[in-house]
Amino acid sequence: MRRGSAVLALAGLIGVIAAATVASAETVALTGRFPADYREPSFLKRMGVDRIDGPDGGGLGFALERALANRGHYSVVVLNGRASGDVDGLLSGLVTTEISELRTTEERENCLEKKKDNFGKEECVRKEKTTIYCRKRTIDLTADVRIARAADGRVAYSSRKPRHNEVKWCPGQSAPGAVDGTVRSMTDSIADEIAREISPRTERYDLRFYESRDAMPKEMHTRFKDAIRATQRDLPGACRELEAMEAAAPQFAIAYDVGICAEARGDYEAAIDAYRRAATLRPRDTADFDSATDRVRKLIVQRDDERARR
Structure with missing residues (x-):
């Protein structure tokens, strides 16, 4: 195989692997009510x-x-x-409303003489600049x-x-x-x-479960992986399993996923608590956890506003 073909084949393989990784990520689709900007x-x-x-x-x-x-x-x-x-x-x-229309000029370059090069391609050898008159309309x-x-x-x-x-x-x-x-x-x-x-607005959004097993005891790897997969067929059952795992051995990924479970069932206060636990266990990913916390705070605001209006 030629080197160029080998590089293309490798790039294609990497693309397939990347696509498979994205496709295999486990997510949950949620719908939430968010407050108005004002x-x-x-x-x-x-x-x-x-x-x-x-x-x-x-x-x-x-x-x-x-x-x-x-x-x-x-x-x-x-x-x-x-x-x-x-x-x-x-x-x-x-x-x-302000409307103005005026005349404006524009310079254009016209080719006066063309000549073929050694490869038979035409190129311009003499040009001339001309001024044309245009119109411009502005509405503010x-x-x-x-x-x-x-x-x-x-x-x-x-x-x-x-x-x-x-x-x-x-x-x-x-x-x-x-x-x-x-x-x-x-x-x-x-x-x-x-x-x-x-x-206020209703938004549909997808949350992706954390699947990282960094710093997780080896004996929990298979159990955690099975629980994440189960979220796609039995979310309540998978969430109970994740909650049991976190109670036995707190891990940042499990805590975050427990937060997603709480958000999915509308228990927003519990979701914030879980996201905060994840941030404490994994400070370097604080931005991700803070984003989740901010989102849930907005959901709480709108929930409480609707209760107040009732």
């Missing part, structure tokens, strides 16, 4: 969309109504300057939005959302789409971003 407005369940000033304020208002309704967390009430009525929050704002749209509590007028959320669009076209190129369509895309983008920021 929690305070998420308590205002009945949201009144009040007047959004500015030439494109109406478009943003419609977009906000759709985006909030699509999130399913808020009951949306359209006010448009009318009395607030029975609402918990008042969403209002101002949109400013900024939305200032706030949400006030209806009960006392206190601001629960305030944000400025800028959007910028710039397009240039020259002779021979198609002109851009209409300004109205671009502005509508900008307001839709802002509305979606605001709705994401103030709404």
